[in-house]
Amino acid sequence: MNLRTLRIFVEVVRQGGFSQAAATVSLTQSAISKAVRTLEEELGLPLLNRLGHRIELTPAGEIAYRRAQTMLAERQDLLVELDELKGLQRGVLRIGIPPVGSGVVFAAMFAAYRSRYPAIEIALLEHGGQKLNQCLHDGEIDVAAILAPVHADFDFQEVRIEPLVALMSASHPLAGSARVDFTQLASTPFILFEGGFALNRIILDACERKGVQPKITARSAQIDFIVDLVAAGLGVAFFPRMLAEKHRRADIWLAPLDEPHTDWHMTLAWRRQAYLPPAARAWLELAAQMQQ
Numbered sequence: 001m002n003l004r005t006l007r008i009f010v011e012v013v014r015q016g017g018f019s020q021a022a023a024t025v026s027l028t029q030s031a032i033s034k035a036v037r038t039l040e041e042e043l044g045l046p047l048l049n050r051l052g053h054r055i056e057l058t059p060a061g062e063i064a065y066r067r068a069q070t071m072l073a074e075r076q077d078l079l080v081e082l083d084e085l086k087g088l089q090r091g092v093l094r095i096g097i098p099p100v101g102s103g104v105v106f107a108a109m110f111a112a113y114r115s116r117y118p119a120i121e122i123a124l125l126e127h128g129g130q131k132l133n134q135c136l137h138d139g140e141i142d143v144a145a146i147l148a149p150v151h152a153d154f155d156f157q158e159v160r161i162e163p164l165v166a167l168m169s170a171s172h173p174l175a176g177s178a179r180v181d182f183t184q185l186a187s188t189p190f191i192l193f194e195g196g197f198a199l200n201r202i203i204l205d206a207c208e209r210k211g212v213q214p215k216i217t218a219r220s221a222q223i224d225f226i227v228d229l230v231a232a233g234l235g236v237a238f239f240p241r242m243l244a245e246k247h248r249r250a251d252i253w254l255a256p257l258d259e260p261h262t263d264w265h266m267t268l269a270w271r272r273q274a275y276l277p278p279a280a281r282a283w284l285e286l287a288a289q290m291q292q
Contacts, residue, residue: 016055143270166254182259
């Protein structure tokens with residue numbers, strides 16, 4: 001049984017005969033008759049009584065006609081829903097972003113996306129880089145904003161590259177320096193983000209390359225709190241430049257980090273060869289447009 005045969009049968013009933021149905025579905029009358037016979041043979045019961053040029057439904061035909069109408073209506077609903085999805089009239093954008101820098105990088109993008117696709121629900125997940133990688137791998141989200149390097153299981157597109165800046169108290173001995181490196185900062189306690197934040201990996205890997213063993217005095221997921229700790233003289237922290245500039249204040253000195261391979265390299269990643277919903281594809285397209 002196929003939907004094409006059911007549609008022919010329904011049209012025969014609606015039009016009251018084979019010749020009338022043939023004109024509606026653009027087939028010959030013999031093709032119409034053959035399709036109905038095939039359906040009757042498949043179901044094992046007669047569906048129509050042929051009364052000259054008229055037809056009437058048998059009891060089995062009544063059931064088949066009612067069910068066929070439902071099935072064809074469901075098919076139409078399916079096509080409408082898929083068309084709406086393709087046209088982004090509905091759907092869900094399942095996206096994960098990190099707490100560090102997302103406001104600066106993605107706030108305007110979310111506003112533009114909402115304006116362009118108001119019917120799309122945005123399901124936002126906020127975690128550190130390690131957790132976002134796991135959520136993306138497990139299919140809990142369709143797109144994740146994660147730092148490079150990106151796992152081989154994911155495809156990605158670049159979003160933004162920012163150098164790291166050291167934040168220190170205005171009373172720190174190195175305050176006023178044009179640039180600093182980890183050798184100069186070796187005796188200063190570090191204030192890092194909580195475990196699981198990919199930015200920590202960039203900093204600690206760079207320290208290892210320099211042979212520096214940092215003393216970590218505090219960890220936090222709260223950017224404003226980290227800035228307050230720096231201002232209080234508890235230690236030095238490291239932010240992407242655009243985030244550091246956003247938190248510039250009189251009691252803090254910002255010094256670009258003079259270290260190779262420590263750029264904050266934000267990407268949008270998705271599972272390689274996995275189905276990417278239209279809402280997610282639209283987000284990636286918008287991101288690419290806004291980076292031009």
